[in-house]
Amino acid sequence: MQVVFNPIVSEPYWAGLSNDPAMIDAAQALRWRSFHPGMGEGRDYDDTDHYCAHLMIIDQRTQTLVGYTRVMVLRSDDSLAHSYSAQFYDLAPVMAQPGAALELGRFCLDANCHDPKVVKLIWAALLAISDANGVARMIGCSSFKGSDPLLHTAALTLLANGNVGTEGHRPNPRAPEIYTFAEELIGRPVDELQARRQIPPLLRSYLQMNGWVSDHAVVDHALDTIHVFTNVELAGVQPARLHGLRQLAARGQGAAPAGVALEGA
Template sequence: MPMRGRGRYRARFAESATDLDRAQALRWRAFRAVCGQGAEDGRDVDAFDALCRHVLVEAAGDGRLVAAFRLLPLADGREIGRSYAAQYYELAGLRRYPGKMVEMGRFCLDPECHDPDVLRVAWAAMTRFVDAEGVGMLFGCSSFLGTDAETYLDAFAMLRERHLAPKRWRPVVKAPKVFRFGLRLRRRQSDPRRAMQLMPPLLRTYLMMGGWVSDHAVVDDDLGTLHVFTGVEIAGIPPARARALRLLAG
């Protein structure tokens, strides 16, 4: 399924080892360099790279890489144990999911690029993939930079109030270090404006599509992030939002 884009940016699948190197270098800049972590060669690499399809979003003029993510398709919930997220979350509930799934991972934006059109093109590419493959659920880990949960209390309080996963799908704690905001913030009311300012761009988009999250955040000392399991059932996306995404996808 070909990828494409409009205006200043285009999305395409990685086609070579060089393309993958570029994605890994951008990931290093977005995740590790800001925390002073990572390999000396400036690349973020793991075993899941070989299992996934990688999407690059590039500037149409000079080919500069401005965003990247990877996709791991699963036939149904019985394959959920193959996912990256399954390392950190107990996903027994999702094993019962009957349809096609895809995990979106290592989503990152160029730290020096703040054009909202980049995110739109990335989601247009994802929409084309989901529609072409008949995917029923999109999921992944949405990351907050840094590992200090106190920085994001308003965001976590809003997630607890409005966006927890349905009980039948809700992930259970598995990782050794977590922040259980579902329990710890029961008495805290969020400041909605501040909460949305603190939400990572990827997570904001998931939530606008009716997405939901785990009731705890994993402390990932390797990447220097806090992340929440995030999912969205395609059939449950609000109709107006679904139409807007498909218009973007063209």
């Protein structure tokens, strides 16, 4: 798919879209290490990869991939045929809202990279992609490790009591096995400390940008996870946060590191 985006350099890192076969392979290896820990070497891939643009964060000192997410711009119901989220959620209410959606997937970082600049650069790049492609919201699935919803009661209680999207905007159920946590846990006391520990880092980032979640979680026994649909309306993100990310993205375009082919090149 064609996504408009000019690469960003924030030394020592480069952020850009790449269709370079070697980089796609490196990304799928990074995804495997991130989502299948302890299972040796492998590649994480699915059919959705063919329809996405691949955002790479490369450490230019070592020419290694340190951050990744795949993205897809959804503009109408027709574009949902290849959407990952649409396999599990009925997105009709989401797509009925004005503006396009940017679907994020397989967001991951190299386990040996602990520089907070990498995460900030990914969000700056995602905002730049959104601005350049008429995107009004970022969407995706946020996963919890462990397919038993009771393992995540504290986090789901927190979500149920303040972070569920409004009816008419949030997606409807589609998956065969779901847990309607908003119905089950609304009004229950929240263990804030335990909830914060249970919420995955990506979901925490969404919530910090005033994001909301679905009223139900999808149970995925194959991956031993549950996940919730997540939506961030760009118009609802704190202006200071948007300004900082746009400033970072505007600091300059950067050529691709040696040997890396840009998306569409």
